Structure formats: C-alpha cells, structure tokens
Amino acid sequence: MNSLRVRALPGRLGQRERAFLVRVIWFVLGFVFALWCCYDMAARSAKRWDSREGEAFLFVAILSSHKTEHLRNAARQTWLKLAVASERRGAKGVPRKWVEKLLQEQRQFNDVVVIYEAADTYETLTSKLVYSLQWVVKHYYFDFLLKLDDDSFARVDAIADELAQWKQDHPGRELYWGYFAGNAPVFTSGKWAEQTWYLRDGYYLPYARGGGYVLSLGAARHVGTMGVIIFEQYSSEDVSVGVWTAPLRLERWHDRRFDTEYRSRGCFNSYLVTHKQTASMMYEMYRNLQQDRKPCQREARWRLSYEYNWSVPPVQCCVRNMTDATLRRPRTLRLRHSL
Template sequence: MRRSGAPTSLLHKVAHNFFYLGCCFGCFLLGSFLSLSTIDPSVCDLNLCTRRIQHMTADDSNEWLAYWDKHALGEPKKVFLVILILTAPKNFELRNVIRQTWLTDEGPDTLHYFVIGTEGLSDEFNVTIQSEQRRFSDLLLLGNIKDSYNTLSKKLLASLVYIHKNVQFRFLLKCDDDTYVQLHQLHYELKEVPYKQGVYWGFFDGRATPRRKGIWKEENWLLCDHYLPYALGGGYIISHDLVAFVARNSHYLQLYRSEDVSMGVWLAPIELHRIHDTKFDTEYRSRGCHNDYIVTHKQTPVSMRDKYNNLQTSGVMCKDLVQVRTSYNYNWNVLPSKCCVRNDTSIP
C-alpha cells in the first residue's frame, strides 16, 4: 500500500539535495575567487606573488597566470603608447591637473596609468583612493608596496611586469606626477623614430656620482664610482621589447634607490639605441620654458595649467622663452664621466 506522505518526503529529499549541491558549488566559487584575489598582481608585489604561485598546484598556477594575463583589462589592449605616471597617494590635485591638461590630448592609441603603492594607507586614504578609482579607472594600485621614495624602483618594476602582461604597445613613457608632456608632439616624434626596437630615449647623464646621505642615499651601489649612463627620471621612453626584457628578468634585477638609475643598470648590457634629446627637460629642476620641450619636469599645478592654456589660445606652450640653466649634448665618443659639458647657451 502506498503511503500518502511518500511523494512529499521524496520532494523534501530532492530539495535538500539541490540545496546542499548549491551550497557546495557556491563555496567552490567563493574559494576560487578568494584564491585569485589574494594573488591579484594589482594588490601584491612580485616576490609575494611568486611565493604564492610556488605553493599552488600546476592547475592552479595555470589558472592564475591566465587570470594575470587578462586581469582588469580583459583581452590585452593594443595601443601605440603606454604612459606610466608614478604618483603618491596624497597627490590627487596633481593627478587631476594632468587629467585636465595634457592628458586631454590622449587618443584611442594611448593608455595611461597613475601608479600608487597602497600598503599601509590609512582607512581615510584608502576610501579616497578607491573613490578616485571608481571615478576615473586609471589607477594602477600596488597593494603590497608601501609608497615612498625608497620604493620607486619597486613600483616601476611591478608596473612594467603588469603592463607587459596586459597591454600590447610599441612605446612606453615613464614620467612623474609633476611632469608636463606635449602629448601631440610626442606622438609625432615617436612615429618618426627610425628604430622599431631597442629604443631608450630621454635626457641622459653619465657623470652622476652615488649619494651617500640624504634622500638619495645609495647603500647598494657597488659597480663603479659613477652611476651608469641613464635617462633622467622626469620622463623617458623605452620600447616594448625593453619592457619585455625587464619584465621577464624582474626576479634577477637589483633595485637601487633611484628608479631612473635602476633602469640605466637594467638596460646597460643590452644592445640598444640610447637617444639623448634636449627636448626632454627632465632633470631635478627645470631648465626653463622652451616650446621645443616635449617633456618638462618639476611643474606645479599652476604652471601646468598655464602651459595648457597657452597651447589652447596661442598654439605655443611658452609665452616667453626662459632659460634658468644651460643644457648639453651628450658626447658618446668619450668616457661617461666626460660626457656632459654645459658650454653652449644656444642648446634649449
């Protein structure tokens, strides 16, 4: 005899089974998400990511590497120029001025990121940074790098690895958040570069000596009495193949206090084209204002707006040409310590 309650009991069992299966599947998805999020390259440094990968299974590693390749950007974007702007968490005004001035010339063939280390930030700063990211979506946040002058080389290296994994491009401009760029002119100059690879372009110095005190104190420099020739960090260009070389060898590279010095060392053994260009005003203080300058370092929000407004109203960046210190042409035919003599006031 069939019991009248049997169908109801069976339905309950089926419902319970589906409930348990749903819970298991939900837990699986949550666990997978948490595993990926804990090694998201935008929130961990290179060493930490590497250590976490080493403790994963082969299948997990493959899954994560595929995730890294497509993280945040989906399929790798294809652009002509990538711009990395190293910035401090507190410098919202500088970032916003850049967005409102020279980045307005950014076309679809250009992609920019403001790079910020967020480890140890206060809750207030974190809220502010996340709000800025939601609004502009142009921050590259490195969660396991504490933002300070001491970590600039680490910030740069992590950024280059990320860009190498996620963007297809031809050239990369690294600059600071107090740098003004004539972006339209830069694009024109880049398209005239006769080399497809091995381009390291900026304002070079080969006679700088390592500092032993102060903010630039260098404790790890053992190579020679001078820094190796390097393009000054207010702004320089490197081609995609050099970014790939640095990214692929990131775990071997020594980090020095100054990121531009580090780049000079990382690229020193490579056969490449070092292009010294006086149109890069990228030293520790600006040489003045000249309309030939493509990249101008050490700018304030006011001077950036002035340059932008001048370009909009008169087509030139500088109303008056100003030279506050002389420039030089790099002599590649002598030893680096003899490279750079400021003896010609006609050089911008």
Template sequence: MSALVQKYRNMVLVGLFFFYLGCVITLNFVNTECPASSTTGILESTVNTEVEYIVLVLSGPQNEVKRDAIRSTWANFVGNIITENNVRLYRWNHSWTEPKKAQSFAKILYPIGVQGLSENQLKKISNENSRSKDLILLENLHDSYENLARKVIESMIWLNNNYKNLKYVLKCDDDSFVRVDLIIKDLEAFAPQMNAPEISTYVTQKNVESFFYKGLYWGYFDGRARVFLNGKWEEKDWFLCDTYLPYALGGGYVISQSIVKYIARNHDLLSVYHSEDVSMGVWTAALDGINRVHDVRFDTEWKSRGCDTNMLVRHKQTPTDMFEMYRTLVYSHGKKLCKTENKLRKSYQYNWNVLPSMCCKQNQV
C-alpha cells in the first residue's frame, strides 16, 4: 500500500514540475506587460493615422440635446470636402435626400468629464456613445466650468496619443454653429501663412520677415480684456499683468498640431485658469514661430454680433438657431447662412503692431 502511495506521490510531483516549467517557458514568449493606465476612454481607442482634422466640441454631460443638434446640422458639412488626386477641395455636396458621406480625415468629438456622475447619468452617456461613437470620456475629470481648462489639457493629451497625423484642431462650444467645411477649405489652401488675397479682407496678423511658421493659432483675438476679480469668471490666481494676455475667444478657435503636442507634453508645467481660452493664450504666449491670426469671420464674443453669410463660427446659438441656419444653407446650396443678415455689434481688425491694450480700439467695422 505504501509503495502505491509513493508511486502516485512521485507522479504528482513530476506533473507539478512540468506544469511549472511550462508556465516559465510560456511567460518568456508572451508579453505580459500591462497596458499603461489612462485617464481617458472612448469606444474607438486605437491609434488612428487617417484623421488630420479634429473639431473638439466642449460639452457638458447633460447637453445631449445640443450635441444631437450639432450631429444633425453642421457636423454633416464635413462631407463638402472631397479628395481628388490627393488634393482636398470644397464642393457643396449636401442635400436633404442624399445619405451623409462619412470622411475619414476629419472627426467631430465631444470630451465629457464623467467623474462623480450617478449610475443613471453614466448609463445615459454610455447609451449615447454607443450610437454616436464620438464621445471622449474623461474618467478622472469632474465636468464643471472651473475645470474647463483642465478639460482642454486632458483632451489635448488624448488627441496627441491617438491621432498621429493630426494637422489642426478646431475647439468650439456646443452652442457654436461652425462652417467646418469652409474652415478645412481655408486650412488646406492657406495655412499656416493665412496671407492669401482671398481672405485678406477678413484677417490680420503680425508682419514678419519670414513666412516659415511652426504653427497656427487662428480665431477672434482680444488683448485688452480686463481680468475678472469676481463672479463666474473670477481668476483668483492671475498675477501676470492687469489684463489677460492676447487670446482667441473660446467660442471657436483653431490650433495646429505643434500646439497640441506642446500642451500634451508639458501639461504638468502649465498654469491653469478658469477660462480655457484665457489659459490657451497664456500657454501659447511664449511659443516662437506661431502665426497668430485674427479673423472677423469668427463671431465668438460674449454676445453674437449678428449674422453674416461669410461667418465661419457663430457662438451663442440655440439648437433652434442651428436648425434654421442649417435649413437656410441646404436650401441655398451652401450660399446663404442667414435667413436675414443683420449686424448687432461692430467687429474690429486686431492691430498686431501696437501694445495689446491698444489692439482693438481702432479700425472698427
């Protein structure tokens, strides 16, 4: 009996030895490195080499109606940019009846901070993302006005990690109506110099001897804005000067990949202020070779200046406003943005050759 026990004991020990040996060999051939932890998530999380343009729409968790208004209106105008002989061209290509043509080189994404959301809120966001596949879920960010600048930083990190051939990012808000097709058209044709006669009526930039630029920062700039000391826009930590540094207003502005990379790689060194557009002005202030371009077609001030067909961005728009402009554009085959053009406030040409406090008092139009 003892011999039988000894026999099975030896068999068990031999089996355990070969099991252990097999595990060691397997581990030597299999990569067991754990994926790096991430603060962000999205259904599409692999590195994309096709996308060159991102429209980053800042939107709160509760604003699904606004996001759906964008998806149903101006987001579809990406299809007006077509590729022929490896050249991107603008051609009105949209109607009520034709199916929407998806483009692989441009995406519209909505970063959402999900930290602290209830189970029902998370389920609703998840259901929305399942059908739209265009949300960037920022897991370690509580979504609030105070965290908007941090939200932009987290988004830049995610974009830099996931879109290796990115050229430009248009940042806007979920109450902005954007002619994304015309913005891409101008970027393809004129960026980063933005000095072509075709757009000279609308843009102003600092005169430089060299036209070799390392990046682009394009929008409607202000350099004389006084610092808010109380209220919603209060900046308790501001100490740089009596006014904000020149910045493009946050209803819509464009930055190049070089700026995206800079923010992503240096995020832990950057000062963060309540206003994300003010923060962007500070982050880019010391960067050399960035072409800063002021454009009156960006209607991005605290209150809309009215409606003009040439406008590229119209801030402070409701979903109803968006559907009205969308219908007007479709019925006019892209030639008319406004059902009735009107001017509520004057715009200004930014004077880059004077001190910032004097930037915007002259040449009002």
C-alpha cells in the first residue's frame, strides 16, 4: 500500500515528514478529577514521547465492525490509498470464527489491531472508543486525530492541508472540528436512549456529529488519558466527546464541508467527509476523483444545512436554511505530497 507523506508546517516534530496513519478507535473519559489528573499525567508522559512507536501529522481513526469487511475493503481500494492504513476493532464477545477471520485480515493487509477489552456492538461504541484512543495515545505521537465511521468517505489529503494551515494560523491552540449540533433532543427510548442524562433539560450539549470529526493532540490526550476513570459514558460516542471536551479551552470549528449527520445532505465536491456511503458509492466517488479531480459526477442536494450560531443559546443555534452548493472546493496545494 502506498504511503502518503505530508511535509508538516513547523511544530513539535520540526520539519520531518510525518506519515498518515489510520486506526479504528473508540474513546471515553472522566470529569472533575480528570482535569487535575490529566495535566499531571500529561506532564509525566511528555517525557516519554521519544519512545512512541510512530508519529503522524494526521492520525485517521476509523470505527468498524467484524461484520463490515466489505466497507473496509472498499476504503482500502479507494480513499485509504492516500494513507498507511491501520484499524482498531473491538473483539470481546465476537464468535471465535470471526476473531480468526479478523486475524487473517490483519495478516493479509497489516492494518488491523484487534481489541479484546470491548464488545463489538453498537451499545458499546463509547467504551470501544476509549480503549482504542488510549492505545493510540500510548503508541503514537500525532498533531491531529480524525475519527471516522467505516461508511464515511474522507478527503484526507485536503483535510491535512486545512489542518496544516490552521496550525500555522493558531499556534498553541487546541481544536475540535466538525459539523456541530446544539439543538439535538435527548433520546429517551430506543438503542440511543440515555438513562443518566442530567446536564441539560431535553437537549444534548453541543457536539460534532459522529460521521467524522477532528481533535487536536491535547484534546485527544485529555480524552484518552482519562477514559477509564470517572467520566460518565453516554450511549452515543459523539455526544460523549462533546460532553467531555465541554470544559476545555479549544477552538470549536463548525464546518459545513463535514457531511457527517445520520443522513447525508447530498453529494458536493466541496465536502471533506461524506457519511452514509455504501461500498459501491465509495468506488464511484474515488473513480470520479481520479478521472475528473472531483468526487461527484453531478452535485446533488438532499437536505439543507446550517451555519452554527455561537452567539445565541444552543437550542437556537442551527437554522437549517442553507445549501452547500456555494462552498469552496478543497485544494491540496499548501503541502507537498509524495506517494
């Protein structure tokens, strides 16, 4: 598999080239005690960065399941060709024949890390996220982490360019980047039902939709370090990340180029992440990208989008009255890429 390398802008690792690494990750964390403990642990672990197994400017983490091998194969044959791919997947409670199949997949592609501590079910996505992020933070140094679902199509090259520019323009800042919602009602029934929600009457705290979002190193380490201590685990991993990062001083960047809701808003060449894609749709988008330098042969809008209004109460944040047809297409000109 080809390795896409990006010449990063000046940062902790200087001018050395950093490879894209892909892992499927899952994470959870704690609260008040976590804030103190996080800084203490961060100070101690900072001395051990040189012992990390690898380093990456952008670490791409993909949530997957033992049942979705066809999506992993589609990703390998399409947009993951831009990256060195490694995935992290839950295996607790998975039948032995499926575990053996995952291990066989690992031997074939060398891009799977099987995690035995978490069950491979939707109800345990948050805990799977925790174990995986802990593993990532322990083994790799990175500037930014992009979390994706395995049915998302991502322009990782363009995302890396955006992040390199953002880092140059915002030195020392932490980042939480995605498509935010502040008016999402709390589920009280069904598989997403929350049994222990006491933070806000009737609505979740603002969070980036789970089809894909970015955390900077400091935010990711905060989540990963405190993941198994005392933070409440909620049914949805994206809601959990929004809660856990709420007290942090970071840049919350709402970007309509993240089509990451539970339903896709359409096909636009401006999108950096497109959620709810089938394997055949990934192949088609990648083929269009290779032939015409744009993933959508014809752009189409299925739903309106919104700009997040941070100056009003969260319940008033998100008036869905915009089309994404006017968004600028991503460019990959700021950094030099070598295959």
